[in-house]
Amino acid sequence: MHKLYTLGLLVLFLSGCASYSNSFQKIESLLVQQKPQEALVELEKNxxxxxxxxLYLLDKAMxxxxxxxxxESNTTFEEAKELIAALRATSLVEQAGAVTINDSAVSYEGEDFEQVLIHVYEALNYIELGQLDEARVEALQVDERLKQLSEGEDNLKDDAFTRYLTGLIYEAEYELDEAMIxxxxxxxxxxxxxxxxxxLLKKDLLRLSYQLGLxxxxxKYKKAFDMDDGFIEDAIGRGEVIVLFHAGLAPIKRSTSVFVNTDDGVPVRISLPVYQSRRLAFSSARLxxxxxxxxxEVMNDIDAIARASLESHKAVMVARLIARTMAKAAIARQAQKQGGEFAGLLFDVAAFATETADTRSWxxxxxxxxLSRLPMDDGKYQASLSLFGQQGELIRKVNLGLITVESGEKTFIEKTVIALPSIQ
Amino acid sequence: MKRKMIVMAMATILATGLSACKTTTVERVDTDSVQDLSGNWNDTDSRLVSSRMVSDMMSRKWLTNYQVKNGKNPVLIVGAVRNLSHEHINTRTFINDLERELINSGEVEFVASSKERGEIRAERQDQAANASMGTQNVAGEETGADFMLKGQINTIFDAAGDTQVKYYQIDLTLISLKDNRKVWLGQKKIKKVLETGRFR
Incomplete structure (x- = not known):
């Protein structure tokens, strides 16, 4: 009987690293109520x-x-970067865990697109702080990171939004040639x-190639885009309002189980993570x-990028999962031979219970x-966002306050809306 | 009997878990000692670069030319040192290092930066209103700087496999405030090679 207890304990211990995405509910509900400070307090409790x-550092920084x-957010992001650098070296102990227990036995290193987004948000933080040179540091770092990723075996496609944002930063630093690249x-x-x-990007390409005399x-661009270029003279030399609007929440990973028969006809369960999108309360926005x-315009569809990223390493993941499940089944058969029916059953139960999908994500x-860019004359203006539903009906107006525009300068405005609570 | 064994086993596990808690140890080291941890820009770089560059600056022609022509030491001010590198470098400590080296050289006079001047002017205004006549410092007697020192830090970064090469280039320019002439250009380069481990 004691054996059963010990095994039960073992199972409890191993599956104790319950799905990360489940523990996020409380924080999410606070975010939906637009109470990020309280969500931060809640997160810092654990x-x-x-x-x-x-994951903790990334959520905290956000x-x-x-x-x-x-x-403070940038201090946390820097800590996250150091951790990623340290984790880049493979841990043999953790790999052994991943081979025998489940994928959550490995330290979370972040998906490639998540690592890239650290630089993006750190750069945006520096822009908020008015430290453009430091935002430029992030642009250089992410440039280096994207170069490494494109040369690596994963062959991540270039990240369009990140490139665009670095262009914006260079432009704000008056480095038009860098921005053009x-x-x-x-x-x-x-x-x-x-x-x-x-x-937006088409306009920027036209304007910058014109300004640089290319x-x-x-x-070539004018032909490809079939656009009138009257906006160029209108934009050059004037101030500009740039609004970045972060809407909704990234998809969440859930675990699904699939039964596969091994060669000797034993049914085994493998658990795969699948993304579940989170609803956005509006379908278009105007500034x-x-x-x-x-x-x-939607410049970065993180939902789609996350799904594509998961899809891209699904094949490798399934192969690894089947190998692991077979190994577990082999141990159970061995136990059955030596310790009888019951022992075999116990190991099957343990294998079943420990087989959970890795549902960790940022x-x-x-x-x-x-994103939107708008050339404006000098002055102070009231700004707002209007959010529209599927039928084009106005759902909500979000006030951005009074903004100041100076000629030749860029005014960055950021707004985050997770959800639209029914009470205003 | 078996129960006892389980209890003992669990106690052992608990004990190993607890003994993993490390106690903090502190060791004091000389601030001149070189300690490269991450390969990033650090205090040693800041100190070495500032002292080398300032001593180069002090040994050049512009200084004696100025002293001979004007019969006094030039007055300097440090402007912005821009960080155009891959790293978040604290340029303020670098600027402080530069100022210290310059002042201690004894060959140049130094005036407060524009930020510091604001604070000092406020104090002078306060003196004008509150201090006795004999101890007042009046406005309009500030020393104007003759030259401004400006600069930037650039990096070239290259990585392949486990090896990284970091190359820093620090450029400083001394500009005459009278006629925008550049009287001295200084450059210092640092190259670091980093090897990272494959396993942890």
Whole structure:
């Protein structure tokens, strides 16, 4: 009987690392109520130190920036970066755990796109702090990271939005040639992704190639985009309002089970993570600054990127899961031979219970990042976002306050909306 | 009997778990000692670069030219040192290192930076209103700087496999405030090679 207890204990201990995504409910409900400070307090009650440390740091940094603590958020992001650098070296102990227990036995290193987004949000924090040179440091770092990823075996496609944002930073630093390179890379990347090339980027390519005197390129773009270039003279030299709108929450991983028969006909269960999207309460958005209104464009669909990323390493994951399940089954058969029916059954139960999918992911990321740029004359303007439903009906107006525009300068405005609670 | 064994086994596990808690140890080291931890820009780089570059600056022609022509030491001010590198470098400590080296050289005079000047002017205004006539420092007698020192830090970063190469280039320029002439250009390079482990 004692054996059973011990085994039960073992199972409890191993599966004790319950699905990460389940423990997120309370924080999510606070975020939906637009209470990031309280969500931060809630998160900090359980600081993870082990294998989920990176997730804790990422969520913390994100909640800090949502609470307006930009400098603190960057300190946390820097800690996360150091951790990733340390985790890049493979741990033999953890790998053994991943082979015999489940994928959650390995420290979470972050998906490639998540690692890239650390730089993006750190850069945005520096922009909020008015430290453009430091935001430029992040642009250089992420440039290096993307280069490494494209050369690595995973062959991550270039990240279009990240390229675009680095272009924005260089432009704000008056480095137009650097910005042009970044926009070109963003253009290539958006073409590679299924989504269409944003109109904003087309305008930027036309304007910058014109400003830099790259007339061949300008003509090429003008032909490809079939656009009127009257906006260029209108934009050069004026101030500009740039609005970044982070909407909703990234998809959450859930565990699903699939039964597979091994060669000797024993049914085994493998658990796969699948993404479950989170709903966005509106379908389009417009920006109003003073008397002018423009549409916001989806520049980064994190939901889609996350799904594509999971899909890209699904084959490797399934192969690993089947191998592990077979190994567990072999141990159970061995136990059955030596310890009888009951022992075999116990090991089968243990194998079944420990086989959970790795559902860890950075959950405080937005579902989408919208962007809009608007050239404006000097002055102070009231700004707001209007959110529309599927039938084009106005759902909500979000006030952005009074903003100041200076000629030749860029004014960055950020807004995060997780959900639209029914009570205003 | 078996129960006792289980209890003992669990106690052992608990004990090993607890003994894993480390106690903090502190060791004091000389601030001049070189300690490379991550390969990033650190205090040693800041100190070495500032002292080398300032001593180069002090040994060049512009200084004696100025002293001979004007019969006094030039007055300097440090402007911005821009960080255009891959790293978040604290340029303020670097600027402080530069200022210290410059002042201690004894060859140049130094005036407060624009930020510090604001604070000092406020104090002078306060003196004008509250201090006795004999001890007042009046406005309009500030020393204007003759030269401004500006600079930037750039990096080139390269990585392949487990090896990384970091190359820093620090450029400083001394500009005459009278006529925008560049009287001295200094450059210092640092190259670091990093090897990272494959396993932990």
């Amino acid at each position: 600081p993870a130190s082990g294998r989920d440390r990176l 909640l800090q920036r949502m609470s307006g603590l930009f400098a 970044a926009y070109r890379k963003a253009y290539e990347a958006y073409q590679g992704e299924s989504e269409a090339v944003p109109l 007339m061949d390129e300008f003509v 109003t600054v003073g008397e002018v209104t423009v549409a916001l 959950l405080t990321l937005p579902k989408r990042i919208y």
